[in-house]
Amino acid sequence: MAQRHLDPTAGPVPADALAGYLRAQATEFLRALRLHRETGAGAAASEGSVEAARALRRAARRVSGSLHTFQPVLDPDWSEAMRPELAWVSGTLALEHAHASRLQQLLLALHRLSGAAPFPPQGPAAGTTARTAAPPLPRDRPAPAGSAPATVPAGATGTAPGRTGTAPCDTPAPADGTPGTTDTAGRATTGRTTPARATPVTAGAAAVRTGTMTDAPGRGSTATAAAGTRGSALAVAAGGAVPAPDRGNLTVGAAKAGALLDRQLTLARTRAHSTALQALGSSRFHAVADKVAVLASEVPLSPAAAGADLRPLADAARDRLTDAVAALPLLTAGSPYNAEALIHGLSPDPAPHPQDAPWHQVRLLLRLHRYALEVVHAGRHPGSLLDAGEALDRHRDAAEAAAAAAQAARTPRIAPATAYALGVLHADQRHEVEAARYAFQRCWQKEVIGTL
Template identity: 60%
Template sequence: MAQQHLEPTDPTAEVVTGDALATYLRAQATEFLRALRLHRENGAANGGAAARDRSNTGESGAEESVDAARALRRSARRISGSLHTFRPLLDPDWSEEMRPELAWLSGTLGLEHAYEARLERLLLALHRLSGATGFPGQPAAGGGSAGTAAGAGDVTVAVAAGSRAAGAAPVPQRAAPPGGGTAGPTSAPERGNLTVGAAKAGALLERQLTLARTRAHSTALQALGSSRFHAVADKVAVLASEVPLTPAAPTTDLRPLAAAAEERLTDAIAGLPLITAGHPYNAEALVHGLSPDPSPHPQDGPWHQVRLLLRLHRYAREVLYAGNSPVDVRLLAAGQALNRHRDASEAAAAAAQAARTPRIAPATAYALGVLHADQRHEVEAARFAFQQAWQQQTISAS
């Protein structure tokens, strides 16, 4: 990618020293402490489930608690990312001790929201694919439970069903739209079979992911009350007033380190199969994704890594621009595509995991297989959208 030349009015055209890093870290630490105070004031114990209970009288406070937890994660990610990018300018012992703790906190606080969003995504996809008038998570009266005696071969049924659905989908219409698109029309017999199993598949997903979300909520509450968290909060409180820079940091230019973060991003993108992603359909990825192997999808890892590197690049820009970096619509579009990629790949994995549930009915397994294939199509659509966004960025920089 051609190098972009800084405009004369660009603040980063001048030397940006470690003092800017200290200012940024203090600001993020202050945001962290403010979010923590709001979270405590609004009752952490009501933060997750109560925010989704619209009949709860404490709805406003619960939503504020959820927002505060989100702000905690946001500040923790930015502090941790800046410690990674600019680690040569910070006390190494302190930095290496803080980064994993902040990553632990951010990951723990984000799990509940991730499960909730995953369930909503999968139920909406089931509703769209089945064409049912009722929501798939609400089985009809007398429908029974999602599990019936069917035998251990149902995972194979789900895989085969997903394969048929993937083969029947109109290729360009499924992956080309930058917004992710919708599934192509399903033939009438397959639509009928899908409708039969969609309600039970939705109920099964709702049970599994609601249980996971509840456990994540409990884990987050335990984490926020643990001595480990209090140690992190104490260190962030110190960071709000005192940043442990190296003696040379106040006169060291930050731009080479920020440029190195951008170079790591561009190198990782260069390793992606963008030629394959440039096509609206990647049959090889779908075949891989329909494997009964429960391990993570082999093609997803490099894309997740690019998403993390893009985030680090954005945080480095925030440091250089003193927290007021201009909006880069190309980076924004690329980041949104990678977020969709992550969401769809994790949703597909959840559908595949549900299909491995013992003794589910063939119709339920069929619906889960189609759902899995649909989400892998969404993965390919997100890759295509990223390829388009990044290609536009390269052209603009030329």
């Protein structure tokens, strides 16, 4: 049986509390809309316009959720026509932020999984210490008979400044017929053609951000990270803190996976931004804004609102949430060996994970419950609900990030190293999903104990 959060000894909550809440949220919507128009939202949206869009989404969600929970005391025709329009506004404005945060989450995970470490001190200022602290460089490939072997200066890494080519690696790449190789000194090799070798350090941060790295099979990256190497060495030699490693320190597969995700999600974000701008200038949005302006001054209540109590409606919202949480597999949530989460893991179906849908539904019901408590408690609700909501937000973000990694891995003609990096990234995000489920379980137990 569901536990009641509202105090049964408290008095009834009249419909005027709902009317005041809706007027306040409508005023916030109009204020955010004016701020969004003043700050501008062109091709490069400013920080103020981003914050205004977030406030628009927040107000639209609260109004729409309140119309859903307290529909019996509102005009039915008006509420049924208003709720989907507000959901459209909130969903359209949320797409751009979702793509941006998803890209950031995936790139940070790639950095963490690649195990990038700061460079050792190098250069004349480091002296002998730099040579002893730096790891030994791999030897160059054997030179043809009768020719002098190429040498590598002590303390050098990557490639020579201003020259193309790749740093040597102990493990040669599969022979794929790639013509034309260069040695570490930047000179073309003579005699027989030597198979291309894989590079331990790939394209720099600029190449990854712009998506200029090629990812076709049989091709190696020609960009280098020499500039980032020298910058880190100078920072260490000067006694300063070592900067965080950039994308140029990633392995071959991780760097190409990052470039692929950057291209796909940046394109999706650009399209979402254009869609949001078109939506804000459409006649449909202007009609919604006009209705919200009317709501800020007059709330269309139903005849049944006179003498009605909002507490049973808020309790019904909590009962729906409690029933949905009871159907979740909380005993296996957060387990690192959740076998049920691996079912259909290798299926070619691009649909979302089948186990995620109930959790996403709980997230929506928890939000409706929070909004209902804000109405009946004048904007206040327990802090444990906020923690539980944050855990479900992390669950949603990790699930969508894993789906984005899986979608990128389905890109045709990507290198095996790229596909492997995306597979590791997908598994890491699914692990984050399990961790978020476990965090929600702990928060929900605190919430239930607090209602006893």
